[in-house]
Amino acid sequence: MSLNINSKIASCGGKLLKCTHDSVATKTAMNVNVYVPKQFYTAAKTSQKIPTLYFLSGLTCTPDNASEKAFWQLQADIYGFAVVFPDTSPRGDNVPGDPENSWDFGKGAGFYVNATTGKYKENYNMYDYVHSELPQLLQKNKDIFEDKIDFLENVSIAGHSMGGFGALSGFLKNLNKYKSCSAFAPIVNPSVVPWGTKAFGGYLGETSKSKWDEYDPCTLLKNTENPDNKYKIMIHVGTADPFLEKQLKPQNIVAAAKGTTWENAIDLNIVDGFDHSYYFISSFVPAHAEFHAKHLGLI
């Protein structure tokens, strides 16, 4: 499948590519933004390819929210990594949305799982899309990326809110795939909070609790060995986040890690006065960028 570049926008020292492609996983056209950092344009081609950070956005987002408001580009230029901003769901008139027409399910709210239920299983396969199809597609498009960017192996993942959940679950389910994982205000325990139970009930089935366990980070880390405490997870969440108590429950992941090989691996930072917005995210993007740059071998 080919990647179509709809626009190429100068941003910081590199270029933001706004792209569209057909997806096998979602059976729709998908939008994705890719930030190609300045090193792509200035450095000579070497065997050391530019690594990639995948950033999964939250409910209601398109690839543009984080591209415009997270300020990853500045950091990507400092360290020399590409950033991929996938969409949050399949789109289009033929894709089923939320029966209640709410923003927390359906279009803009794919939750990064593979749906198994009725009308959703056809298109809502965001897990396969984000962790498998999209990286392979990007890697294959050598005419665009000149084989100078590593989209498959030296890669890390981050996300916000629903996307923070997607980053945590994708990381824990693919420990050999990602070098590091971080999250901003993530939904850490979707099986017990309203956004998560609605999404898991709708996409995976109300009674399929074993399927829910396959995606819930609090269950996954109990069932996933962190060899020699190799992996660390960085999390920031603000005390003024309106979703903190009801939807995010960051303390649940620390509790779940107790007595497991993840006990000392969760770096949870509760930051005073910050809310759920991109003002919060962009404030801590520099810390997350440095964390990922270390794990990607850039510093």
Ligand SMILES: N[C@@H](CCC(=O)N[C@@H](CSC=O)C(=O)NCC(=O)O)C(=O)O
């Ligand atoms: N549109 C809703 C608010 C939804 C919201 O806050 N979305 C967050 C992610 S929440 C968890 O996944 C977000 O990132 N919004 C986009 C942005 O640019 O801020 C409402 O109208 O209340």
